[in-house]
Amino acid sequence: MRLFARHGFAAVSMRQIANEVGVQAGALYNYTPDKQSLLFDLMREHMDALLAAWQAEDPGGDDPRARLEAFTRFHIRFNTRRADAVFVSYMELRNLTAENFEAVTEMRRVYETRLEEILCAGKDAGVFTLAEPRITAMAVIALLTGVNTWYREAGRLNLDEVETLYWDMVRRLVEG
Amino acid sequence: MRLFARHGFAAVSMRQIANEVGVQAGALYNYTPDKQSLLFDLMREHMDALLAAWQAEDPGGDDPRARLEAFTRFHIRFNTRRADAVFVSYMELRNLTAENFEAVTEMRRVYETRLEEILCAGKDAGVFTLAEPRITAMAVIALLTGVNTWYREAGRLNLDEVETLYWDMVRRLVEG
DNA sequence: TAGGTAACTGAACGACCGTTCAGATAAAAG
DNA sequence: CTTTTATCTGAACGGTCGTTCAGTTACCTA
Numbered sequence: 001m002r003l004f005a006r007h008g009f010a011a012v013s014m015r016q017i018a019n020e021v022g023v024q025a026g027a028l029y030n031y032t033p034d035k036q037s038l039l040f041d042l043m044r045e046h047m048d049a050l051l052a053a054w055q056a057e058d059p060g061g062d063d064p065r066a067r068l069e070a071f072t073r074f075h076i077r078f079n080t081r082r083a084d085a086v087f088v089s090y091m092e093l094r095n096l097t098a099e100n101f102e103a104v105t106e107m108r109r110v111y112e113t114r115l116e117e118i119l120c121a122g123k124d125a126g127v128f129t130l131a132e133p134r135i136t137a138m139a140v141i142a143l144l145t146g147v148n149t150w151y152r153e154a155g156r157l158n159l160d161e162v163e164t165l166y167w168d169m170v171r172r173l174v175e176g
Numbered sequence: 177m178r179l180f181a182r183h184g185f186a187a188v189s190m191r192q193i194a195n196e197v198g199v200q201a202g203a204l205y206n207y208t209p210d211k212q213s214l215l216f217d218l219m220r221e222h223m224d225a226l227l228a229a230w231q232a233e234d235p236g237g238d239d240p241r242a243r244l245e246a247f248t249r250f251h252i253r254f255n256t257r258r259a260d261a262v263f264v265s266y267m268e269l270r271n272l273t274a275e276n277f278e279a280v281t282e283m284r285r286v287y288e289t290r291l292e293e294i295l296c297a298g299k300d301a302g303v304f305t306l307a308e309p310r311i312t313a314m315a316v317i318a319l320l321t322g323v324n325t326w327y328r329e330a331g332r333l334n335l336d337e338v339e340t341l342y343w344d345m346v347r348r349l350v351e352g
Numbered sequence: 353t354a355g356g357t358a359a360c361t362g363a364a365c366g367a368c369c370g371t372t373c374a375g376a377t378a379a380a381a382g
Numbered sequence: 383c384t385t386t387t388a389t390c391t392g393a394a395c396g397g398t399c400g401t402t403c404a405g406t407t408a409c410c411t412a
Contacts, residue, residue, distance in 0.1 A: 006270060007186070007270065007271075008184050008185065008186050008187075008268075008270065008271065009184065009186075009187075010183070010184050010186040010187035011184075011185075011186035011271070013368075013369065013370080014369085014370060014371080015368085015369085015370095023389090023390065023391085024390065024391055024392070025370080025371085026371080026372075026373080026390070026391070026392080026393095027389070027390050027391075029370095029371070029372080030388080030389060030390080034370075034371080035370065035371090091267050092184075094182060094183065094184065095183075095184065095187070131341065131344075132341060135326075135341060136345070138322060138325065138326055139319055139322055139342070139345055141322070142318055142319055142321070142322025142325070143315055143318055143319040143322070145318065146314060146315055146317070146318025146319070149314065149318065150311075150314055165307065165308060165311060166315070168307075169312070169315055169349050172348050172349050172351075172352050173345050173348050173349050175348075176348055189398075189399065189400080190399080190400060190401080191398085191399085191400095199359090199360065199361085200360065200361055200362070201400085201401085202360070202361070202362080202363095202401080202402075202403080203359070203360045203361075205400095205401070205402080206358080206359060206360080210400075210401080211400065211401090
């Protein structure tokens with residue numbers, strides 16, 4: 001994942017990957033049928049982990065505001081800790097076969113829908129004001145994922161401060 | 177740019193590029209010293225065009241709210257019309273030499289600063305409420321650029337409707 | 353029209369690619 | 383310890399890569 005993130009899927013050779021884990025290139029084929037499947041497996045595992053982690057962290061209940069704050073903080077924390085996987089899972093979609101692409105994209109859709117449901121619940125409860133829940137969900141995810149482009153662990157702000165800043169933005173965005 | 181966006185820089189050969197413009201691979205070297213410079217030139221021209229286009233469209237003046245709306249609409253319109261260039265200029269930064277990377281990144285910083293200045297002006301004028309202008313600027317840009325992941329010309333919403341939806345979100349985000 | 357210049361071709365170079373596989377090696381089972 | 387099974391090596395395969403360049407073609411200038 002690190003090599004794919006740093007150099008791009010096509011620019012990384014099976015020999016480089018093998019060297020990174022201390023074997024010869026041929027040995028990799030005991031674990032993956034080909035290079036493409038290796039990429040797909042990495043992506044699928046990342047998306048699986050994302051969905052499972054949110055499922056474990058979603059407070060549920062009937063307080064959409066609390067759930068949205070939990071989502072905001074979860075998304076930032078999860079994604080900054082796995083920046084390579086996030087980058088690869090978005091950027092290397094084009095290197096997947098049609099059916100593998102569809103599988104990863106479907107998992108992304110499911111994740112978006114998790115957020116959309118929170119937004120709809122808040123809208124129905126009258127605590128959120130939004131015209132297009134699906135678009136707002138994608139906008140919020142783009143906003144939050146953007147943290148990855150600038151956040152560094154050694155930076156001025158720690159993760160909790162970043163979460164608070166972004167929760168403030170997300171809150172305003174949906175409360176009008 | 178289309179080939180780089182679709183397949184990735186490393187996955188596109190000089191022979192493919194040459195074929196796309198109807199010459200042999202060798203002829204390309206009358207226009208670029210090597211493949212890397214070709215990528216850099218495409219990126220630099222894109223960033224140049226972005227900065228120049230905003231400079232031409234910025235209403236200026238002392239109405240930060242109007243300027244922010246202009247920025248929002250400009251960014252969406254410009255970026256959706258050049259989706260390939262936007263994608264490449266973000267994703268393929270890693271394929272640049274250190275100095276070329278710095279050059280493109282600097283232009284990106286300038287663009288972010290254009291927005292940051294508007295936010296600061298609004299903050300000083302008391303019409304915007306925000307604690308971290310730089311971070312808010314990057315957050316807004318990430319939010320707006322996210323349109324590219326889902327917007328299609330043939331979709332349900334036309335560009336003006338999308339701009340209005342996002343301006344509504346940006347407005348809330350800064351007005352608190 | 354003649355001469356010069358810019359652009360392009362087509363072949364070649366060495367290097368590296370993903371993948372395969374016979375044989376060597378290590379680990380597990382009996 | 384012997385046999386079986388799982389892993390790994392190292393070489394090889396046919397291809398493709400970025401780049402170069404001598405020679406050809408197309409265009410402009412005088």
